[in-house]
Amino acid sequence: MKYFDHAATTPPYEDVIRTVGEVMAQHFGNPSSLHRMGEDSGKLLSKAREVCAHALQVNPGEIVFTSGATESNNLAIRGAMARYRQRGNHIVTTTVEHASVYETCRHLEQQGCEVTYVPVQANGAVRVEDVLAAVTDNTVLVSVMHVNNEVGAVQPIAEIGRALKNRHPRVLFHVDGVQGFGKLPLSIQDSRIDLYSLSAHKFRGPKGTGLLYVREGVHLTQLLTGGGQEGGLRSGTENIPYIVGMTKAMRMAAERQPALASHWSKLSRELHEGLAGLPGLVVNSSPDGAPHIVHFSYPGIKAEAMLHMLEEEGFLVSTQSACSSKRSEPSRVLLAMQKGKDCSLSGIRISLGEEHTEEDVRQLLGAVKRTMERLQIVKGGNR
Template structure:
């Protein structure tokens, strides 16, 4: 079975598996305990924080470990608004954010906060001037995803961040970096990013571990109370073995980013050429695509039908994002881009990983050709 759904989750790197196993076996102490076992675990935890900070170019005290990017995004968005003491109650975000940001904003609206959802262009990219034009005197936070998890459209977060800080440095800037880290270069300092979310399992790390960069001076309201862990922002005993493994994965992803991007771009170009061969398919073509994501629609058919047909042919892909793949509702992202229902219900995403080869792209192409041939007679029928 060929796995082309690496944007949903990646295989854990062998070195990461060994590291987690070794730490699990050797260290059972609670890092909050003051005895030797606890202090040994605490040193591992802080060393992991230093490794992550070095990979991101920030201070180790600015790293907060979480259970993943969903929690990080919730903490960034809700924690920022609930923690503001200056009366700012407005958020600017986009219509194409990951559900963990989008639904956090919707929840805050139910609490009386105000949110402006900026629409993207037809290619799935937001214009910086539209983001900045939505900022008001009472805006507390701007949140923009770096790489859209569905279409692979790269958002101009560097330009947005620089202009935002020149306009009003009191507005905090959050970026969901999950699909960008390890594939695209991004300087958090130069881009004026105050809050940055990552998840380990997207880059060869374990599931259930992520981080939120919280820049010095940024105040958040903790969403999980009951202890002083993670500078008081995230109560609960830290999962030390998985955090150590995640730190290694983040380091490897940062070190290999330029070569990875170059290799994936070549494979993506190959896959894009194969999709273009089929008139029944409509390729989604962002102005600036991420190197690891190819997205297309097969209007007239449901995403799940295409997905399961490819699965029968030995290829795993995704319909929408992993968090939304089980629903048959039209894609919120594609609708925001102006796609009609036929397109918005038929999206398919290929996503590449470190181990993919040109031969596997060739096999993917063969499976796609068979799937299109098999499904074309049913195009436009109700299913």
Template sequence: MKYFDHAATTPPHEEVVRTVAEVMTQHFGNPSSLHRLGEDSGKLLSRAREVCAESLRVSPEEIIFTSGATESNNLAIQGVMTQYRQRGNHIVTTAIEHPSVYETCKQLEKQGCDVTYLPVRADGTVTAEDVLSALRDNTVLVSIMHVNNETGAMQPIAEIGNVIKNHYPRIIFHVDGVQGFGKLPLSIRDSRIDLYSLSAHKFRGPKGIGLLYVREGLMLAPLLAGGGQERGRRSGTENVPYIVGMAKAVRLAAEQQEHYAKRLYKLRHILIEGLQQLPELELNSALSGAPHIVHFSYPGMKAETMLHMLEEEGFIVSTQSACSSKRSEPSRVLLAMNKAPDCAASGIRISLGEEHTDEDVRQLLRAIENTVGRLQQLKGGNS
């Protein structure tokens, strides 16, 4: 089977797996304990924080370890809106955010927050001017993803961050960086980002571990009450083996980003060029999208039907984001891009990884062409 679902999760690096196993076996002490085993684990935890900070070009004190991006996004949004409620109750986000942002905002609306969901253009993007026009004196938070997890649409994060801070310096800027890190360059400092979420399994680290960058001086109300780990911002015994494994994956992803993106852009070009030869398909990803994601629809055909037929051909792809794929309704992201309902209900996402070759992509294209031919026959037989 050829795996083309890297946006959902990535196969972990072999050295990450070895590192996790070694730490789990040999350094199992609680990092909060005062004895030698605890101190050894505490040193590993500190070094992992330094490695992550070095790769992100921030300070170690600005890194909070979490269970993944869903927790990071919830902590960023809910933590800010609780901590700074006296400033106002307005949040600005987009209509195409990941469910861990979108549903958190919906939840906060029920608690009295006012949320602006910015509409996106046909290519799935907003502009800095769109964001600026939505800001108010009572706006507390802007939360915008770097790369959309379904279509690969890239938001102009640096422009957005600078326009926010130039006009409303007290507004807090959160970025869900999950699909961008390791694929696209982004300076947290230059983009004037206050909060930045990552999940390790999106860049070949372990599942169930992530981080949240919190700009120095920014306060967050914690989601979890407990022992006060992570400087009181995220209680709970730290998952040292996975944190160390994530640190290794973070370093590798940062070091290889430029080379990795160059390879994937080449594969993406081959893929898009091939898909455009099939007039039955509608391309939903912009040509200028992120290097690893290509999304298309076969209007009038259920996405799951095509997904399973491609699996029979030996290729693993996905429909919507992994968090939404088991729902049968049309994609919220595609509807927000003004796609027709039959298009939004028939989307297929292909996401590339570093193990893929030109020939792998060409084989996938042949499988898609065969599948489309089979589906046309089915449609013809049912007409």
């Protein structure tokens, strides 16, 4: 089977698997304990924080370890709105955010917050001026993802951050960086980002581990109370083996990013060109988007049918995002891009990994073509 679903999760590096096992066996002390084993675990935790900070070019004290992007996004949004409620109760975000941002904002609306969902253009990207126009005197937070998890649209993060801070310096800027880190370069400092979320399993680290960058001077209300770990922002005993594993994966992803982006861009162009040449198929992603995500629809056929036929051909792809793929609903992202209901019910995401070759891409294109031919018979029989 050829795995083309790296945007959902990635296979951990062998070095990461080995490191997690070694740390779990040899350094199982609680980093809050005062004895030698606790101190050894505490040193590993401090070193991991330094390595993560170096990869992001920030200070170690600005790194908060979490269970993953969902917790990081919730801590950033809920924590900021609770901490700065005297400033207002308004959030600005987009119509195409990941569910961990979008649904959090929807829930906060039920609790009395005001949320503006900025629409996107046909390519899935927002316009900087539209984001800025949504900011009011009551705005506490702007939250915009770096790379869309479904179609790979890249948002103008640096331009939004700089313009936002020039006009509204007190408004916090949160970025969900889950699909961007290790794929595209982004300077947290130059982009004037206050809060930045990551999840380890998106860059070949272990599941259940992530981090939140919290700029020095920004304060959040904690979601979890208890022992006061992670500077009081995330109580609970730190998962040292997985944090160290994430750190190793993060360093490797940062080092390999330029070469991998070039490799993926070449494969992505071939996929876009091949898919665009298949009659009746609609390509929803752009060659100018994130290099590792290609997205298309086959209107009139439910996405699950094509997914399972491609699996029979030996290729694993996905529908929508992994968090939403089991729901038989139109894609919220494609609807926001004005793709229409038929396209939004038939979307297929291909996401690339380090192991993929040009031959893999050619074989996948052949499988898509054969699957379409089989489905044409089904479509014809349903008329």
